[in-house]
Amino acid sequence: MLGVLDLDVRPGEGLGIFEIGASLWTVLDVLRGQQHIFPQVDVKYDPESTTGLTPIVLHLRPHLDLLFSGKHQRLHTICVRRLRDAAPPLVLQYRDKVLSAKDEVLRRVDVSRTFGPTYQGEDLRYPGLWFSFEDDGVGEALGKGKAAEDRMQEVKRIFISQTNDDGQPRDALDEVVECAAMHGDVERAVARVHEGVTLYFHPAEKPPIHIRLGQTTAQDLVVDLGPPLRTHFKEDDRMRIHSTRKAPECDEEPSYFYNYFRHGIDFLISGQTHLVEKIVLHTNIPGSPLFQRYKRCNWEIEGTPEDDEDDTPPRKRFYDRFETISHFLSPREPPPSMLLDRTDDEDGLTLPSSASHPGDQVYGYDGIVLEVSEASQVLSVMLF
Incomplete structure (x- = not known):
């Protein structure tokens, strides 16, 4: 039976063992030695690409999606999903504070209390960190404006990536800026x-x-x-x-x-x-x-x-x-x-x-x- 997956959140830098800017080769090499923790890894890319510049996604069932840039194959964005899935249980921490766990539901009000105020929007966006209240594949016509006023709204996905100079997340097709992992x-x-x-x-x-x-x-x-x-x-x-x-x-x-x-x-x-x-x-x-x-x-x-x-x-x-x-x-x-x-x-x-x-x-x-x-x-x- 798989144990608890305990990961620390580092805005703009990484999550657990995964560092923003790490190469695809390095990450997959690490995962080979972590099969007891990540037993199934799916590699997804565009097989029709003829340039070799296709972005690559590693899907680590059931919680993590790792997006790598198309040119340099560097870890660009980490998406954490299915926070309440118990196979295996997921624990997210930020500066030794538990954000989310099997019995700890992360809600909009908890994000605000932990990270402070941010610009108004349907999602809560901070430099290098983004909290989404939509499940995968949820459409636009769900009455978001009303939901955004719900302090008890449950966080469904968390994104970690580098930011531009203005603090906004980098485009998914951008290359990763030079960082310590490189x-x-x-x-x-x-x-x-x-x-x-x-x-x-x-x-x-x-x-x-x-x-x-x-x-x-x-x-x-x-x-x-x-x-x-x-x-x-x-x-x-x-x-x-x-x-x-x-x-x-x-x-x-x-x-x-x-x-x-x-x-x-x-x-x-x-x-x-x-x-x-x-x-x-x-x-x-x-x-x-x-x-x-x-x-x-x-x-x-x-x-x-x-x-x-x-x-x-x-x-x-x-x-x-x-x-x-x-x-x-x-x-x-x-x-x-x-x-x-x-x-x-x-x-x-x-x-x-x-x-x-x-x-x-x-x-x-x-x-x-x-x-x-x-x-x-x-x-x-x-x-x-």
């Missing part, structure tokens, strides 16, 4: 073909890190990024058949991967020189085979400036369609593609569109490889 994360990754990648971090004052192909060492990565979450030796050599390079000797030290899942980046490191050979940037598209294995990396591919005085070189970003990025990399026709069906190696993996999903396509260019979905979304970028 500190240490990669804000964006600027990739340059044949060179490497520059990583920019939160907070913005932190200096960027330049990782260069054939120059940056494994030790440099550990110093700059910390130890990887996983290190494994490269065992899959099926692509070697397409390589024009001479096969290595049998006693050559194998290359190995540093997997930085929390940054959405992999590094392939030479077993001989211990220098970075390849860099893989992951887009974390919902519904794709690698969804949620890596955090979204907000990558950009930078082109060559038009002249020496051009300080804004052209760039293509992760949400641009494959056709646009392909033309950017090579104005000619796209190169021949190869089929990559990741479900072949995962016996238990099924996709939302697996019945008609023929697999992803891999396109190779000079110094860069794109993995592309059936919907023309670039799932990952590999620099070599």
